[in-house]
Amino acid sequence: MFKRKVLFFAGALCSLLLTLTFLxxxxxxxxxxxxxxxxxxxxxxxxxxxxxxxxxxxxxxxxITVEATLxxxxxxxxxxxxxxxxxxxxxxxxxxxxxxxxxxxVFSMAEAGRIMALSGLENWEHFPQSSxxxxxxxxxxxxxxxGVAFLGTYYNSDMFVEHGIHIPQNWxxxxxxxxxxLDAGITPIVMGDMDSFMIQFGLYQIVANQVYPINPDFxxxxxxGVTHFTxxxxxxxxxxxxxLYERGFMASNTLGIGQxxxxxxFVDQEAAMTFNGSFNLEALTATDEFEAGFxxxxxxxxxxxxxxxxxxxAGFAVSSTTxxxxxxxxxxxxxxxxxxxxxxxxxxxxGSISIYSGQELQHDIxxxxxxxxxxxxxxxxxNQAWPAGLNDEMSVWFSRIIDGQxxxxxxVTQAMQNHxxxxxxx
Amino acid sequence: MKNKSLVLSSRMYxxxxxxxxxxxxxxxxxxxxxxxxxxxxxNGLSPNYQFVGLDNFRQVTTSPMLTxxxxxxxxxxxxxxxxxxxxGLALALGLNAKIKGMGFYRSAAxxxxxxxxxxxxxxxxxxxxPDRGLIASLMHLVGLDGxxxxxxxxxxxxxxxxxxxAIWRSIGTTTIIFLAGLQTIDHSLIEAGEIDGxxxxxxxxxxxxxxxRSAITINIILGVIAGLSTFDLPFIMTSGGPGTAxxxxxxxxxxxxxxxxxxxxxxxxxxxxxxxxxxxxxxxxLYMNKREVEM
Numbered sequence: 001m002f003k004r005k006v007l008f009f010a011g012a013l014c015s016l017l018l019t020l021t022f023l024x025x026x027x028x029x030x031x032x033x034x035x036x037x038x039x040x041x042x043x044x045x046x047x048x049x050x051x052x053x054x055x056x057x058x059x060x061x062x063x064i065t066v067e068a069t070l071x072x073x074x075x076x077x078x079x080x081x082x083x084x085x086x087x088x089x090x091x092x093x094x095x096x097x098x099x100x101x102x103x104x105x106v107f108s109m110a111e112a113g114r115i116m117a118l119s120g121l122e123n124w125e126h127f128p129q130s131s132x133x134x135x136x137x138x139x140x141x142x143x144x145x146x147g148v149a150f151l152g153t154y155y156n157s158d159m160f161v162e163h164g165i166h167i168p169q170n171w172x173x174x175x176x177x178x179x180x181x182l183d184a185g186i187t188p189i190v191m192g193d194m195d196s197f198m199i200q201f202g203l204y205q206i207v208a209n210q211v212y213p214i215n216p217d218f219x220x221x222x223x224x225g226v227t228h229f230t231x232x233x234x235x236x237x238x239x240x241x242x243x244l245y246e247r248g249f250m251a252s253n254t255l256g257i258g259q260x261x262x263x264x265x266f267v268d269q270e271a272a273m274t275f276n277g278s279f280n281l282e283a284l285t286a287t288d289e290f291e292a293g294f295x296x297x298x299x300x301x302x303x304x305x306x307x308x309x310x311x312x313x314a315g316f317a318v319s320s321t322t323x324x325x326x327x328x329x330x331x332x333x334x335x336x337x338x339x340x341x342x343x344x345x346x347x348x349x350x351g352s353i354s355i356y357s358g359q360e361l362q363h364d365i366x367x368x369x370x371x372x373x374x375x376x377x378x379x380x381x382x383n384q385a386w387p388a389g390l391n392d393e394m395s396v397w398f399s400r401i402i403d404g405q406x407x408x409x410x411x412v413t414q415a416m417q418n419h420x421x422x423x424x425x426x
Numbered sequence: 427m428k429n430k431s432l433v434l435s436s437r438m439y440x441x442x443x444x445x446x447x448x449x450x451x452x453x454x455x456x457x458x459x460x461x462x463x464x465x466x467x468x469n470g471l472s473p474n475y476q477f478v479g480l481d482n483f484r485q486v487t488t489s490p491m492l493t494x495x496x497x498x499x500x501x502x503x504x505x506x507x508x509x510x511x512x513x514g515l516a517l518a519l520g521l522n523a524k525i526k527g528m529g530f531y532r533s534a535a536x537x538x539x540x541x542x543x544x545x546x547x548x549x550x551x552x553x554x555x556p557d558r559g560l561i562a563s564l565m566h567l568v569g570l571d572g573x574x575x576x577x578x579x580x581x582x583x584x585x586x587x588x589x590x591x592a593i594w595r596s597i598g599t600t601t602i603i604f605l606a607g608l609q610t611i612d613h614s615l616i617e618a619g620e621i622d623g624x625x626x627x628x629x630x631x632x633x634x635x636x637x638x639r640s641a642i643t644i645n646i647i648l649g650v651i652a653g654l655s656t657f658d659l660p661f662i663m664t665s666g667g668p669g670t671a672x673x674x675x676x677x678x679x680x681x682x683x684x685x686x687x688x689x690x691x692x693x694x695x696x697x698x699x700x701x702x703x704x705x706x707x708x709x710x711x712l713y714m715n716k717r718e719v720e721m
Contacts, residue, residue: 077684081684084470086691109471112471113473193579194578194663194665196665252574253556253557254579255576255578255580261551261552389682389687390682390686392681392685396670403580405669422485
């Protein structure tokens with residue numbers, strides 16, 4: 001009797017499961033779910049792109065449901081790497097140009113066969129070749145970026161005017177401006193070096209003026225063993241950045257201050273300048289108390305041209321495991337058509353500087369650096385050519401200089417060279 | 427002849443199969459894979475990886491990263507366990523007294539445990555912030571120079587700054603365990619001690635602490651495990667810096683795997699860390715159990 005009851009319940013359970021399975025499979029066969037993942041933070045007063053993407057795509061393509069995920073930067077890299085490793089990549093996700101950003105760089109992803117070539121897109125002619133090249137691997141584009149991002153120097157223009165300081169055009173003028181501010185009792189620059197990635201914000205601007213103008217192929221030759229980080233031009237770049245700390249131009253105790261705190265200090269007018277990126281425009285100009293400006297750190301010698309550190313922004317790539325490549329290409333064609341609602345949402349992301357042909361510069365604050373970029377006076381961010389993790393080693397060693405340890409700029413470059421060789425397996 | 431157990435029918439073991447499958451799938455299999463990856467050059471992305479033998483272990487054991495991380499982790503663990511237990515015990519003794527509003531005090535002592543690591547990390551970076559943080563402001567208030575108070579920004583003090591936060595976070599749990607232990611002590615023993623003229627200090631030393639052996643063992647083991655596996659506070663509060671001053675074993679593994687894209691090296695690092703943690707915890711458990719039996 002007991003056995004019969006058990007059999008009955010087991011049979012009923014199996015029937016129920018089969019029915020549910022059947023019903024689930026009987027949905028509209030055309031309906032699909034596309035997953036999109038990006039990094040960033042939600043702002044109270046503006047809509048993030050992935051949400052706008054979901055809304056527009058679901059309206060324009062009624063058979064598509066979009067599952068959008070937005071994660072803070074650190075969490076994004078970790079989550080993406082974990083999902084990649086487990087074969088559960090989202091259909092569309094952000095990748096960094098070249099080798100930048102480590103595991104989620106377009107080179108790493110394409111080389112590992114994790115993303116698909118986007119050669120079939122319709123609107124490539126509206127993008128500058130440099131942007132396409134930054135997102136290409138072995139001659140084929142694998143991701144599409146809406147714009148460019150700059151590292152630069154945000155400054156309090158009211159303070160500059162008050163102390164008769166003009167925007168410096170070379171390193172000497174920059175140091176003089178810092179000294180003038182310091183003499184007036186104003187902290188010239190604030191950085192949040194407790195978030196050690198911030199060290200890159202200033203240093204890469206110096207490298208764009210001290211290393212690449214002398215040898216644009218420096219990074220390529222690094223891999224061939226022709227150039228080394230210990231070469232005088234790189235040591236000089238590190239020395240110049242260290243000089244800002246040695247001469248007291250940086251706020252004190254920056255290793256105890258995080259990025260958010262340093263940005264708040266700039267907004268609160270506790271320092272005249274901070275090195276940061278165009279991507280943090282909103283946070284750094286969130287005040288009516290003063291007018292903020294932005295210039296490329298003039299790490300050039302007098303009489304030599306100024307270069308800005310401008311890089312193609314992160315762009316969307318399509319996972320090689322997606323089942324909906326054709327549908328995604330349709331969406332990307334809509335996103336890059338220059339007129340659709342989806343296009344507007346894409347190019348008007350907060351802090352975004354569009355490079356799509358015919359688009360006007362939205363933020364006047366970036367006018368000068370954009371001009372340099374368009375004139376070809378721009379180099380990519382150094383870490384975009386490095387293997388993942390080298391920037392961390394650089395930050396670790398440079399923070400020892402800030403900490404007052406017995407470390408020289410040459411030691412920093414030596415550590416970078418050693419780590420570089422370990423990372424590429426030499 | 428069938429071998430029938432008087433305690434449990436052999437058929438009942440079948441019911442353990444679902445749990446066993448879950449355990450094997452989600453714990454044993456990934457652990458075995460971790461060992462496997464430690465012998466390859468897998469970078470977490472490319473499916474084409476090679477078997478490299480013990481190369482990763484050679485790199486790990488010769489890397490200063492391992493010695494730095496082990497040193498920091500051991501200092502973190504030892505200080506967390508010692509100070510965490512002393513403060514927890516003192517608080518528990520205080521909270522075991524019969525005074526008005528004790529429920530409130532006990533809740534207040536447990537409150538820090540309820541916050542997530544993110545909240546705690548964010549909050550304490552403002553407590554520690556140089557010149558403008560809570561501690562620096564208090565220093566200014568009493569006429570001290572708070573502008574140079576920079577506990578997280580100096581390699582000599584950053585780890586201690588994190589240990590203070592870890593103690594603050596775990597003190598609620600430690601205290602509750604001690605408090606539960608104190609409340610199981612037979613009151614007649616305390617009364618006997620008092621009749622014999624024991625001072626309060628002797629009551630604690632000769633009666634209460636010996637009878638808290640089990641609670642002490644639990645707290646030490648929990649503290650050691652928490653200390654050896656510390657990751658969240660260095661990650662949230664210092665990014666492992668300044669330099670490598672707050673690199674712990676787990677942080678170093680994270681950096682190798684996710685920042686440097688060297689999953690196989692991180693796997694080897696994990697295996698070495700696993701061995702270190704097992705050995706330390708094993709020795710400690712054996713020692714503490716032996717001490718308890720001797721009591």
